[in-house]
Amino acid sequence: MTATVTAPGAGRGTLSSATWVVTGLTLRQTWRGAVVVIALAALMSAVAVGAYRTAVASPSDAAALAALAENPAIRTLFGEPVALHDAGGFAVWRTGTVLSVLLAVWGLLAATRITRGEEDAGRWDVLLAGRVPVRKVVTRHLATLVAWTLLAGVAAFTGLVVAGATAHGAMAHATGLALCGVFSASVGVLTSQVFAARSAASGAAVAVLGVGMLLKMLGDGIAALEWLRWFTPFGMAALARPYDGDHMGPLAVLGAVCVLPAVAALATAGRRDIRGGLLPSPSGRAPRTVLLGSPQAFAVRRLLRPLAAWSVGIGTYFLLIGVLAVSMTAFLAANPRFAELAEQSGFGGLVTVEGYVAALFALLAVPVGAFAAVRLAGLAQDETSRRLTLLLAQPISRVRVLAAEVTASAGGAVVLTTVAGLATWAGTMTVGAGLGLLDALSGAWNVLPVVFLCLGSGALALAWAPRAVGFVGCVPAAGGFLLNVFADSWGWPTWVGQVSPFAHLAAVPGAPVGWFAAMMMTAVGVLAMVVGAAGYQQRDLRV
Amino acid sequence: MVSPAFLTESLTKRYGRMTALDSLDLSVPAGEVFGFLGPNGAGKSTTIRLLLGLARPTAGRACVFGADAADVAVTHRRLAYVPADIALWPRLTGAETLELLARTGPGTDLAYRNELVERFGLDPSKPGRTYSTGNRQKVALIAAFATRAPLLVLDEPSSGLDPLMEREFRRAVGEARDNGQTVFLSSHQLSEVEAVCDKVAILRAGRLVDVATVGELRRLHRTEVTAGFATTPPDLTRVPGVEEVEATGATSVRFTLIGPPGPALHALATADVRSLTVREPSLEEIFLGYYGGEER
Numbered sequence: 001m002t003a004t005v006t007a008p009g010a011g012r013g014t015l016s017s018a019t020w021v022v023t024g025l026t027l028r029q030t031w032r033g034a035v036v037v038i039a040l041a042a043l044m045s046a047v048a049v050g051a052y053r054t055a056v057a058s059p060s061d062a063a064a065l066a067a068l069a070e071n072p073a074i075r076t077l078f079g080e081p082v083a084l085h086d087a088g089g090f091a092v093w094r095t096g097t098v099l100s101v102l103l104a105v106w107g108l109l110a111a112t113r114i115t116r117g118e119e120d121a122g123r124w125d126v127l128l129a130g131r132v133p134v135r136k137v138v139t140r141h142l143a144t145l146v147a148w149t150l151l152a153g154v155a156a157f158t159g160l161v162v163a164g165a166t167a168h169g170a171m172a173h174a175t176g177l178a179l180c181g182v183f184s185a186s187v188g189v190l191t192s193q194v195f196a197a198r199s200a201a202s203g204a205a206v207a208v209l210g211v212g213m214l215l216k217m218l219g220d221g222i223a224a225l226e227w228l229r230w231f232t233p234f235g236m237a238a239l240a241r242p243y244d245g246d247h248m249g250p251l252a253v254l255g256a257v258c259v260l261p262a263v264a265a266l267a268t269a270g271r272r273d274i275r276g277g278l279l280p281s282p283s284g285r286a287p288r289t290v291l292l293g294s295p296q297a298f299a300v301r302r303l304l305r306p307l308a309a310w311s312v313g314i315g316t317y318f319l320l321i322g323v324l325a326v327s328m329t330a331f332l333a334a335n336p337r338f339a340e341l342a343e344q345s346g347f348g349g350l351v352t353v354e355g356y357v358a359a360l361f362a363l364l365a366v367p368v369g370a371f372a373a374v375r376l377a378g379l380a381q382d383e384t385s386r387r388l389t390l391l392l393a394q395p396i397s398r399v400r401v402l403a404a405e406v407t408a409s410a411g412g413a414v415v416l417t418t419v420a421g422l423a424t425w426a427g428t429m430t431v432g433a434g435l436g437l438l439d440a441l442s443g444a445w446n447v448l449p450v451v452f453l454c455l456g457s458g459a460l461a462l463a464w465a466p467r468a469v470g471f472v473g474c475v476p477a478a479g480g481f482l483l484n485v486f487a488d489s490w491g492w493p494t495w496v497g498q499v500s501p502f503a504h505l506a507a508v509p510g511a512p513v514g515w516f517a518a519m520m521m522t523a524v525g526v527l528a529m530v531v532g533a534a535g536y537q538q539r540d541l542r543v
Numbered sequence: 544m545v546s547p548a549f550l551t552e553s554l555t556k557r558y559g560r561m562t563a564l565d566s567l568d569l570s571v572p573a574g575e576v577f578g579f580l581g582p583n584g585a586g587k588s589t590t591i592r593l594l595l596g597l598a599r600p601t602a603g604r605a606c607v608f609g610a611d612a613a614d615v616a617v618t619h620r621r622l623a624y625v626p627a628d629i630a631l632w633p634r635l636t637g638a639e640t641l642e643l644l645a646r647t648g649p650g651t652d653l654a655y656r657n658e659l660v661e662r663f664g665l666d667p668s669k670p671g672r673t674y675s676t677g678n679r680q681k682v683a684l685i686a687a688f689a690t691r692a693p694l695l696v697l698d699e700p701s702s703g704l705d706p707l708m709e710r711e712f713r714r715a716v717g718e719a720r721d722n723g724q725t726v727f728l729s730s731h732q733l734s735e736v737e738a739v740c741d742k743v744a745i746l747r748a749g750r751l752v753d754v755a756t757v758g759e760l761r762r763l764h765r766t767e768v769t770a771g772f773a774t775t776p777p778d779l780t781r782v783p784g785v786e787e788v789e790a791t792g793a794t795s796v797r798f799t800l801i802g803p804p805g806p807a808l809h810a811l812a813t814a815d816v817r818s819l820t821v822r823e824p825s826l827e828e829i830f831l832g833y834y835g836g837e838e839r
Contacts, residue, residue, distance in 0.1 A: 120633070120672065197633065197672065284668035287638035293646045302632075386630035390640075390683065393595055393624035394647045397616050540598035 018131045019140060025127075026144035029114045032471075034148040037106045038155045041099055041177070045159030047486065048091035071331045073324035076221030082244040088165030089243030092173045095156075096242075100177055100234055101213065103152050104184035107145055108205040111188025115141050117198040119275060121385055128274055138189060138269040142262060145185035153178025169243035172251065176237025179254045183233040184209050186261035193268035196277035203309060210313065217320070233257065295391065295401050299408035303375065307412045310371050311419045314364070318420040318444075321360050322427015325353045325435065332356070353433045355510035357424055358443055362481075362505055365447035368416045369454035369477025375409040376458035377470030384466075386543050399533045402462065406455050406529055413451040417444040439509035446508040449521035450477050450501045456528025463535025466542060476501055546609070548573040548694045548725035549594060553603035556589050563589040565749040566603065571727055573608075573693070576720050578740035578757075579729040586749040587729040588627060591698050594727075595624055607694065620649045622694040623687035627702070627729075629679040631671030637682050638667035644686040656689035662711050676703035688715045695719055695726045701735060713739050734823075736760075766800040770811060771818035782810045 074081070079097050083089025115138065118124050128134055157174035161167050187208050191201040212232035219229035220238070229235025230250075236257070239250035272278050291301035332339045333351045349355025379402070382388045392398060421444030428435040458473030465472060480500040487497030497503050501521055506514035547570040556564040564586040571577045581587050592598040594605050596615040605612040608621050631640050641660075645651035660667055663681045674682065680703045687695055701709045716739045719726050730736050736743055736757075743760055745752040769791065770776070776796040779785050784802040791797050794817075800807055811819070 281673065282670070283673070284666065285636060285670075286668065287636055287642065289639060289642045292639060292643040295647060298643060298647075386626070386628060387632055389597070389626050389630070390624075390644060390686075391647065392597060392615070393619060393622075393626070394644065395616050395619035395649055396647060400616075538599065541592070543592075543597070 015131055019136055022127070022132055022137055022140045023144060026114055026141050029118075030110050030144060030148060033106055033110060034151070037103060038148070038152045040102065041152045042155035042159035044095045044099060045091055045156045046163040047490070048094040049087045049160060049163035049165050050490075051094070052087040052090040067331070067335050071327065072221045073327040073331065076217050076320065076324060079216070079238050080220050082238075082241045083169070086165070086169070086243045087163075088160055088169045088173075091160055091163075091165060092169070092242045096173065096177070096238070097234075099156060100180040100237060103149060103177060103181040104209050104234075105206075107149055107181045107185035108188035108209060109202060110148075111141070111145055111185045112192050112198055112202040112205060114145075115189055116192035116195065116201045116277075119192075120196070120198050122275075124274060133270070134274065135266055135270040138193070139266055142186065142189045142265065145189070146182050146262075149181025149185055150178045152181060166243070168246055172240045172246035172248070173237075173242035175251050176240050176242070176254065179251065179258055180233045180237050182258045183254070183261065186258055186265060190261040190265035190268065192277075193265050193272060194278045196275070196279070196281040199305070201277075206309070206313075210316075214316070295396055295404040296407065298391075299404040300411070302378075303408045303412050306371075306374075307415060310367070310412075310416055314367055314416055315419045315423040318360075318364070318423040319427045321357065322424040322433070322435070322440075323430055325356055325424075325428045325433040326431045329353050329356050329433075349507060349510045352510060353428065353435050354439060354443075355507065357428075357435060357440065358507035358510040361420070361424075361443040361447060361508070362502060364417065364420050364444060365450040365477045365502070365505070366481050368413050368420075368447060368451050370474050371416060372409045372413055372451050372454045373458050373470050373473025373477075375405060375412065376455065376462060376473055379405045380462055380466045380469040384542050389541070389543055392541065398537050402459065402533050402536055406459065409455060410452070413448060414445075417448060417451075420444045435509075442513065443509040446505065446513060446518070449518045449525065450480065450505065452522050452525030453477075453480075453501055453528070454525075456525035456532065459529045459532025459536070461532075463532045463539060546573060547571055548575075549605065549607045549612075549727070551590070551594070551603065551605045554590070554593060554600055554605050555602040556586075556593060556598065557601045562749050564593070567746075567751055569744055569751060569754070571725060572742075573725050574720075574723050575741045576716060576726040576728065576739055578736035578743035579727060579746065580731070580733065580736050580743050581746035582731055584748075585746040587731075587746055588698055589749075590746070591624075591696055591727075591729060594696065595619075595622075621692055622696055623649070623690040623692040624696045625680070625683045625687045625698060625700050627698040629676075629683045631674060631679055631682060633672035634670060636668055636670050637665055637674065637678075640671060640682055641667065641686055641689075645689070648686070649690055649692050651686075651689045652691050653689070655691070656685060659685040659688055659715065662715075663708060677705065677708065680704060681708070684712065684715070688719065691719075691722065691724065693724055695724060697726065698729045699731070700728065709735075733760075765824060766804070767797065767822045767824050768800050768807070769795065769797045769818075769820040769822070770816055771795040773815035773817055777810060777814045779807070779810055782806050785810075 077097075078093055081089075081093040084093065118127075124137075127137060132140075153174040156177050157167075157170045160170035160173070184205065188201070188205045191204040191208075192198075195201040195204060212234055215228045215232040216234040216238065218225050219227070219232075219235050229239055230253075233254055236250040236254040240247050268278050291297040329351055336351075339351050350359055379388075388401070391401065418441065421441035424444070425435060425437050425440035428440070453476035454473050457476055458469050461469040461472035480502050484497060484500040484502040486492065487500070504514065504517035504521065506512065506517070549571050551567050551569045554564060554567040554569075555562070567586075567590060569590075579587055579590070589598070593600050594607065594612055596612045596618065599613065607618040610617045612618055631637075632643075635643065641656065645653070645656070663685060665678060665681045665685065669678075671679075680700065684697075684700060687697070701712045704712055716726055716728070726739075728736065728740060737760060740757055742754065742756050744754045771792075772794045774794065776790070776794065779796065779798055780788050783806045784800055784804065785807050786799045786801060788796060788798040798807075
């Protein structure tokens with residue numbers, strides 16, 4: 001018998017080729033979400049430039065648009081409109097906040113998922129036993145995320161320019177957008193070094209960005225607090241004033257600020273234990289045995305923490321919506337051209353408080369639908385990571401486990417919509433807008449059928465496409481919302497728009513509840529859940 | 544004859560073109576400690592997954608105490624399972640995991656559970672994420688033994704345990720046997736199966752090779768001896784129990800020892816032995832020796 005002996009370190013390839021393998025791994029883990037974010041950045045920017053042509057069809061339109069800059073409510077929600085005389089400036093104002101939040105949230109969640117998530121799952125033990133040291137591995141992960149967010153910036157730039165906006169302003173906007181993404185990805189990687197659990201790392205990073213967003217909103221809405229914008233990446237991106245001077249100073253500061261969390265993350269990466277964070281995790285505690293008695297109780301137990309976090313986020317946003325109700329509706333009443341334009345895009349009746357909150361409650365379906373989809377995606381994740389195996393070895397059918405998760409998520413959705421309704425009502429109370437409590441609640445609850453559709457499509461995905469539960473689960477809400485907006489803005493055939501659940505959502509409390517449509521959507525959702533449960537019961541577990 | 548704790552009939556599982564399990568017919572009598580032996584990738588875990596209804600058979604069927612394996616709400620009332628690779632809920636402490644499994648399981652002997660926690664030396668106050676492989680295994684083993692379920696399905700249960708804990712594990716299997724429980728123990732370690740099992744099924748490349756009692760299994764037990772001498776090695780070919788003698792150098796020889804080692808030791812003692820290595824061949828080597836390489 002002959003044997004070939006390979007000396008350690010004499011394997012094929014060098015350290016740098018091994019590092020590229022790590023980069024390949026990070027690309028594989030992130031490309032799907034990145035492609036979606038990049039496509040949205042290009043598409044939304046281009047669509048908004050196109051929408052400008054209809055928005056300024058006449059001089060009175062332009063005047064009405066200019067009035068926007070004066071309104072603090074609009075400024076709080078969409079940012080300060082700095083260049084509405086320009087198609088590019090209009091597009092930046094319409095899409096800037098949404099895109100920067102989207103990119104930031106994706107960046108930080110992807111960061112904690114591929115760093116702390118992978119490490120927590122034990123997969124980094126193998127990776128780090130190789131030749132590439134931990135600091136280099138973390139660097140490569142961060143570099144990939146930075147590259148994606150920069151590409152998203154390039155996509156926004158291309159979308160603006162291709163649709164006819166000028167390049168200089170587009171450059172300032174795209175740079176600010178990309179840097180917001182870089183900042184949040186760096187924060188995500190940093191919190192992943194500090195905390196030993198992925199949920200804690202994600203939570204901390206979301207909190208940082210939430211505070212950042214809040215500071216920008218305050219700075220945008222209240223003239224005396226304008227300086228606050230210097231303390232948040234979103235604010236600094238806005239201070240660049242794309243299409244109105246294109247100031248590079250704030251962007252340079254933002255670029256420098258992005259370096260801080262990145263450097264801190266890389267410095268921390270080499271100084272901690274693998275599987276541990278910089279903060280030591282608690283070594284032990286007394287048992288808390290509530291909500292462990294059944295799969296249903298356990299599903300509720302696992303729901304509570306994330307539900308609390310989502311409630312805080314959604315509650316804060318809708319409190320703000322409520323506080324702004326009076327000034328928004330007054331503004332729209334004084335500038336009828338805007339109300340008209342909004343009506344063309346499917347948001348009628350904005351001049352009354354009821355109509356205004358109804359339009360914003362429709363938006364609520366997107367985060368609550370995403371919440372439900374994320375819960376089911378968590379169940380799929382528990383299956384792949386084998387946590388579910390011990391539970392499914394109990395005398396409990398898979399249908400029961402799925403039913404527990406679905407009902408818990410549906411209950412969570414009811415809580416979230418109730419929080420949104422109460423927060424809106426409380427907000428309108430402070431400004432004396434005269435919105436009834438029941439009106440506010442029924443408006444918020446009105447989106448629940450869309451959430452049931454999300455749960456249904458998530459259940460179908462769990463049965464036949466378990467890797468894509470989160471994405472497929474979001475389709476009825478986020479996909480339906482985008483379809484509705486695009487179909488209206490681009491004048492697509494009616495039936496295309498009708499596919500979206502939002503086309504069937506009555507503008508409650510401005511209009512009465514559309515019981516038939518609500519029942520139909522609920523029925524379709526429940527049917528999908530039943531079919532999904534049957535498929536889930538039949539297939540092999542992925543372990 | 545005692546009715547079987549579980550039974551498979553032509554049980555087959557294919558993943559695409561790969562046949563993981565090929566027409567397995569197996570009957571495990573109630574009250575026995577039954578070993579399930581085979582090298583890695585032989586199909587042991589696939590069999591267990593089918594038995595637990597976690598995967599669906601491509602053909603054939605599996606029954607647990609007469610009920611179809613797919614009907615988990617019924618079959619799992621009478622069994623407890625310890626997977627090969629255990630993942631715990633990261634936020635739940637050991638005590639909370641045990642509580643969850645006790646309250647959703649087929650019933651738990653709480654006093655026995657507390658005793659097992661002591662015996663296995665588990666600190667149940669730690670959160671799941673901080674447990675080592677061995678400690679996660681202890682949590683699952685304690686939960687399973689404490690159910691006192693009629694059938695215990697254990698997949699490579701002691702692979703992460705240290706020798707002291709392995710002794711505790713073997714004691715717990717013995718207690719289960721004394722209790723009349725059936726234990727189905729999957730392993731790739733001949734010594735473990737020999738130590739605790741009454742009967743053994745041997746699986747290789749998805750096929751059942753043999754079902755034997757542990758006594759019959761001993762014939763598989765061979766020892767490979769390599770000896771180095773100061774001068775020319777003695778002739779060992781005619782020594783009883785010595786087989787497959789092979790010169791590995793001018794002064795060294797390798798042979799297989801079957802049965803009592805006395806005669807071989809006697810023969811070696813007369814020569815000037817400079818080095819002696821005794822090695823237990825791996826299960827795979829034994830299979831190759833006994834069942835031939837042509838069986839895939």
